[in-house]
Amino acid sequence: MKLIIFDLDGVIVSTDKYHYLAWKKISTNNEMEFDEKLNNELRGVSRVESLKIILNFNNKVIDDVKFNELLEEKNDIYKSSLSSLSEKDILEGVIPLIKSLKDNGIKIAIGSSSKNAKTILKQVKLIDEFDAIVDGNDIKNSKPDPEVFIKCCEKLSISNLDSYVFEDAEAGVEAGLRGNMKTIGVGKEKLKKAHIHFESLNNITYDTLKNLKI
Ligand code: BG6
Ligand code: MG
Numbered sequence: 001m002k003l004i005i006f007d008l009d010g011v012i013v014s015t016d017k018y019h020y021l022a023w024k025k026i027s028t029n030n031e032m033e034f035d036e037k038l039n040n041e042l043r044g045v046s047r048v049e050s051l052k053i054i055l056n057f058n059n060k061v062i063d064d065v066k067f068n069e070l071l072e073e074k075n076d077i078y079k080s081s082l083s084s085l086s087e088k089d090i091l092e093g094v095i096p097l098i099k100s101l102k103d104n105g106i107k108i109a110i111g112s113s114s115k116n117a118k119t120i121l122k123q124v125k126l127i128d129e130f131d132a133i134v135d136g137n138d139i140k141n142s143k144p145d146p147e148v149f150i151k152c153c154e155k156l157s158i159s160n161l162d163s164y165v166f167e168d169a170e171a172g173v174e175a176g177l178r179g180n181m182k183t184i185g186v187g188k189e190k191l192k193k194a195h196i197h198f199e200s201l202n203n204i205t206y207d208t209l210k211n212l213k214i
Contacts, residue, residue: 001106001162001164001182001209001210002106002107002158002159002162002163003106003107003108003109003152003153003156003158003162003163003164004101004106004107004108004109004163004164004165004166004209005108005109005110005111005149005152005153005163005164005165005166005176005181006108006109006110006111006130006166007044007110007111007112007165007166007167007168007169007172008110008112008114008117008120008121008135009043009044009112009114009120009168010043010044010168010169010186010187011091011094011166011167011168011186011201012090012091012094012110012121012124012126013085013089013090013091013120013124014089014091015082015085015120016039016043018078018081018082019039019042019078020036020039021077021081022074022075022077022078022081023039023042023050023054023074025077026054026070026073026074026077027054027058030060030070032054032055032057032058032060033057033058034054038053038054038057040189041053042054043168043169043170043171043172044113044143044144044167044168044169044170044171044172044175045113045142045143045169045171046113046136046142046143047071047074047075047115047136048071048142049142051067051070051071051074075115075116078116079116079119082116082119082120082123083123085120085123085124086123086124087124087125089124090124090126091200091201092200092201092202093200093201093202093203093204094201096205097201097204097205098129100205100206100207101206103206104206106206107131107132107156107158108129108130108131109130109131109132109133109134109152109155109156110130110132110133110134110135110152111134111148111149111151111152111165112133112134112135112136112148113135113136113139113142113143113148114135114136115135115136115137116136117133117135117136118133118135121133131156132152132155132156134148134149134151134152134155135148138151139151142171143169143171143172143174143175144170144171144172144174144175144178145175145178146160146175146176146178146179146181147175148175149163149165149175149176149179149181150179153179160179160180160181161180161181163179163181163182164181164182164183164184164209165179165181165182165183165184166184166186166201167183167184167185167186167191167194168185168186168187168191169191170191170193173185173191173193173194174193176194177193182195182212182214183195184196184197184198184209185197185198186198186199186200186201187199187200195212195214196212196214
């Protein structure tokens with residue numbers, strides 16, 4: 001274990017409800033259905049892929065101009081809600097785990113599909129804590145493709161086989177598995193494909209991870 005890669009949304013900070021509210025508004029304004037179940041399918045998936053999923057669910061076809069308009073509109077709504085984020089929104093257990101990993105010489109990285117990852121990290125004042133940050137601006141293929149995680153390993157010259165991934169989304173766990181990494185699911189909803197799952201990062205330390213039989 002040399003590198004721990006954290007997904008951002010849903011692992012470090014929860015922005016789920018802001019994505020939900022923004023997509024809900026876009027959907028309502030365009031006579032499309034959108035509910036929490038569909039929102040769950042968008043977790044870990046890029047903005048472009050998310051809109052494709054919503055359109056597909058609603059059997060709706062739009063041209064490229066409208067498609068890009070909706071992407072921009074969604075992002076404007078989402079970004080305006082990010083301005084209220086602060087350190088208080090960091091999920092439980094994150095800060096002690098980061099400290100424990102650093103104290104034990106483990107590198108830490110962010111591997112996120114979001115193009116807003118750096119804005120979020122600045123808002124919650126964690127931007128300077130990570131050895132590497134790879135986000136939606138750096139990749140061609142969104143999770144479940146492993147590109148975002150592989151790039152973290154490459155940036156730090158650490159083998160994927162020595163890397164663990166923390167994820168709250170099925171697409172992210174799949175990406176970690178395809179990248180031949182140890183995957184740790186996190187969140188209330190159990191991710192069955194992950195090597196192991198924790199409800200939260202509370203009380204997880206370097207020792208917890210080192211002693212995992214995965
Ligand atoms: C992921 C979220 O982190 O980022 C997804 O889990 C989201 O729900 C994706 O669609 C892209 O985010 P953004 O900020 O680039 O629109
Ligand atoms: Mg996530």
